[in-house]
Amino acid sequence: MEIYLIRHTTPRVPTGTCYGVTDLDVADSFLEESAMIKKLLPNQLFKIYTSPLQRCAKLATHIFDQPLITDKRLVELDFGEWEMRAWDDISPQEMEPWMQDWVTQSPPGGESYQALYNRTVDIFQEVMSRNEDAIIIAHGGVIRAIIAYVQQIPLKDSFQMKLPYGGIIRLQFERGKVDILPIFPKE
């Protein structure tokens, strides 16, 4: 069984903005970016799972002419009161508790990375149990949580992996073992 993890294309948002659950549109480069992603995927049948947010759902709809499985558990971290503020405008005092432990602490009014991990693993286990090749189109935090789960590494180490917009990772499951193969960018 193969499961591809794809991060959405560039969102339409000024650089340096904090966004997670905000439903941003895609940038002007969408057609170009989605064509590149499509070219890197094999021509075979997949079940397609997507986050409901536009930056993921538009890519799914654009590339795949088949029914999609849209699941709320695949949305990005809820940054609460910080959503759509410039990171530089969030005061160090406000940021301090989260910076101390961004795995278990939530941004004010938001969600902890541990909570995101729990809901992500929940759907990921469902996907695996179906035993069908699948593509999951989601967000940076969600994809890193899945990688942390399959590698059994601590969540605090999961942000070391490079994962740009349009990033693709292939998970190959064989005889109880999983290989993690970067498709874009190649390592």
Ligand SMILES: Cc1cc2ncn([C@H]3O[C@H](COP(=O)(O)O)[C@@H](O)[C@H]3O)c2cc1C
């Ligand atoms: C703990 C944690 C800290 C983060 N800091 C930024 N992002 C992430 O949240 C934003 C939205 O992701 P996307 O563009 O893939 O939808 C990005 O800025 C990304 O870096 C984080 C995500 C998590 C889970």
